[in-house]
Structures are given as structure tokens and as C-alpha cells.
Amino acid sequence: MLAAREDAELLVVHAFPRLSALEAAFGLDDRLPNRLRAAAEANIDALAEAAQTAAAGRVRAEIAEGSAHRAVADASETFHPDLVVIGAHGRGALRGSFLAARPRAFSSAACPVLVARQPAEADYRRALAAVDLGPRSAAVMRAALVVASRAQVTMVHAYQAPFEAKLRHKGVPEEVILRYAEAESRTARSNIDALLADPALARRDIERRIVHGDPNPALPTAIGELHADLIVVGKHSGSRIGEAVMGSVSRFLAYYAPCDVLVV
Structure with missing residues (x-):
């Protein structure tokens, strides 16, 4: 198709x-x-x-x-x-x-890879573009708009406080962790504004969804809530930490997401 x-x-x-x-x-x-x-x-x-x-x-x-x-x-x-x-x-x-x-x-692969789970009976209707706001985020958005050109595209970003799991494990009070997380949320919103100001993206009707939590459970939850039939995710973000995080996320989604997965 x-x-x-x-x-x-x-x-x-x-x-x-x-x-x-x-x-x-x-x-x-x-x-x-x-x-x-x-x-x-x-x-x-x-x-x-x-x-x-x-x-x-x-x-x-x-x-x-x-x-x-x-x-x-x-x-x-x-x-x-x-x-x-x-x-x-x-x-x-x-x-x-x-x-x-x-x-x-x-x-x-030197190009995006699409993992197809469903028969291609119609164009995609609802697509999620999962971004970590790293160097490949713009490429993820552009790929989503091309492959799912007739779909409603929602940008989704999952954020956490720095070392949130370790802080919680060491007994740091939850209100302190949430304060750190809120700072990450403000930074994420600012970076998303900058990303969507790109002329190639600014002309498109792109919805936003920012969620607090680990990407592995947060993204499948977003897929279910929005009834997405495609999720687009970056292979890695360029840095070692980013590659470890987003690389593991893309592999997790490729195996377990209930919809098609486009890895960019």
C-alpha cells in the first residue's frame, strides 16, 4: 500500500x-x-x-x-x-x-525499518511519534508524517526525574522526586515547542502528549488509550545514554507493541 x-x-x-x-x-x-x-x-x-x-x-x-x-x-x-x-x-x-x-x-539498516503486525488494509489512522527530544527527534517526526501522511499524528514524550528509580530506591521523599520531575516536564515542554517550530512541522496538526514515567510501560499505554495503529520511535539518540534508553525502547516496542512499529 x-x-x-x-x-x-x-x-x-x-x-x-x-x-x-x-x-x-x-x-x-x-x-x-x-x-x-x-x-x-x-x-x-x-x-x-x-x-x-x-x-x-x-x-x-x-x-x-x-x-x-x-x-x-x-x-x-x-x-x-x-x-x-x-x-x-x-x-x-x-x-x-x-x-x-x-x-x-x-x-x-541504513533506512527506517517498519515492523508490520497487521494486514495493510487501509492507511494508518492514528500514529504516535515517540520522541526523547534528542538529535533524532526531528527525523522521527518527519518519518511519521510521511509514512502516516493521512493519520492524526500525536507526539508523545515520556519523562522522569534524573535517576528517579535510584532516588526512590534510596528512600528519597516522593515530593522531592516529583519536584525534580516537574523541572524535567518544563524543560520537555520548552524543547517540544522548539521542535514543532520547525517549518516542516509547524504547518501540520500535531497533537502533544507528555507523560511522567518510564517509556517502556508509558508508550504501550498511550498506544492503547489513543487506539494508535502505528508508533514511530528512534533507533538511538546519539549519546551513549540515549542509545541505551531509546535503543532498548525501540527493541521493546518491536517485540511487544500491539500495533505496527516504525524504527527510524
């Missing part, structure tokens, strides 16, 4: 397991690889045909032997995509290898 809307070329790639992986999963059977290969070819041809039916004009499909991560990386090197789309999970006995490939796809 995105390829059709943007008049983009679409490459459909299927990672076909090596013989050793098939033997480990199913045992020795000389006929099995050929049967599975034929099934894979039929499935990928059906996907390409469905994409053309959905008005994607330039579609081609290919089967790559090896891991899902390697297949995505190799295809990206030759195809130079603007966006990589992967399914939220694999099927059957080889599901584990597919899940293991997902974080590698995030770290190695």
Missing part, C-alpha cells in the same frame, strides 16, 4: 533456510527442501501479485538462501531502499531465527 501511494519500486524478499537449518528443524528428508522451496516460490509470487493488484506498479520478488537478517542486509546493499518492512513474527519451527534477526535489522 505504501509503495502504491508513493509510486515506489517494491522488492519482496523471502529468506529460505539453508539445508542444515532444515535438517536441524525437521530431520533428514531428501524431498523436503524441494517441497518447501516450491511452497516458498508460490507464496512469494502470490505476495507480488497481491502488491500489483493493490496498484503497486513496479514489483519484483526474489528468494535468498540463508538467515532473514542476511537476506535483508544483502538486498539492502543492492536495492538501496528508502524503507525496509519486516513481519512481526515468523511461523512454525523456524520462528526463533526470524525473531533473532529483528534487532540485527534495526542496527544494520
Whole structure:
């Protein structure tokens, strides 16, 4: 659907397991690889045909032997995509290898990666752009406005007092922690004002949502409350601390968010 809307070329790639992986999963059977290969070819041809039916004009499909991560990386090197789309999970006995490939796809991709959980039956209606207000926040917002161009976009930022969990663990009074958190809230609101003053964003109707709490529980809660069908999040924020925080958040959402996840 995105390829059709943007008049983009679409490459459909299927990672076909090596013989050793098939033997480990199913045992020795000389006929099995050929049967599975034929099934894979039929499935990928059906996907390409469905994409053309959905008005994607330039579609081609290919089967790559090896891991899902390697297949995505190799295809990206030759195809130079603007966006990589992967399914939220694999099927059957080889599901584990597919899940293991997902974080590698995030770290190695030179472009945004969309983890698709739902069938693409319509344009996104409600999108969340999760920002940490670091260097990649503007890129997260721009990606949300492109991929979810027909959706209501809400910027969401989860904040905490510095070292809030440690302060609470050491018995620091809650009113003191909340005072620190309120200072973070004021800073966040000021930074959000500056971010949305960007001419590319100022012309758009973007809602704001600032919540106190850890991003991992706060963002799924926001998804549920706003009935979002897409959340956009940064891969990392540039700093070591930011990369550890937002990197873990993007991985958490990719595995557990109830909607599609776009990692920028």
C-alpha cells in the first residue's frame, strides 16, 4: 500500500533456510527442501501479485538462501531502499531465527525499518511519534508524517526525574522526586515547542502528549488509550545514554507493541 501511494519500486524478499537449518528443524528428508522451496516460490509470487493488484506498479520478488537478517542486509546493499518492512513474527519451527534477526535489522539498516503486525488494509489512522527530544527527534517526526501522511499524528514524550528509580530506591521523599520531575516536564515542554517550530512541522496538526514515567510501560499505554495503529520511535539518540534508553525502547516496542512499529 505504501509503495502504491508513493509510486515506489517494491522488492519482496523471502529468506529460505539453508539445508542444515532444515535438517536441524525437521530431520533428514531428501524431498523436503524441494517441497518447501516450491511452497516458498508460490507464496512469494502470490505476495507480488497481491502488491500489483493493490496498484503497486513496479514489483519484483526474489528468494535468498540463508538467515532473514542476511537476506535483508544483502538486498539492502543492492536495492538501496528508502524503507525496509519486516513481519512481526515468523511461523512454525523456524520462528526463533526470524525473531533473532529483528534487532540485527534495526542496527544494520541504513533506512527506517517498519515492523508490520497487521494486514495493510487501509492507511494508518492514528500514529504516535515517540520522541526523547534528542538529535533524532526531528527525523522521527518527519518519518511519521510521511509514512502516516493521512493519520492524526500525536507526539508523545515520556519523562522522569534524573535517576528517579535510584532516588526512590534510596528512600528519597516522593515530593522531592516529583519536584525534580516537574523541572524535567518544563524543560520537555520548552524543547517540544522548539521542535514543532520547525517549518516542516509547524504547518501540520500535531497533537502533544507528555507523560511522567518510564517509556517502556508509558508508550504501550498511550498506544492503547489513543487506539494508535502505528508508533514511530528512534533507533538511538546519539549519546551513549540515549542509545541505551531509546535503543532498548525501540527493541521493546518491536517485540511487544500491539500495533505496527516504525524504527527510524
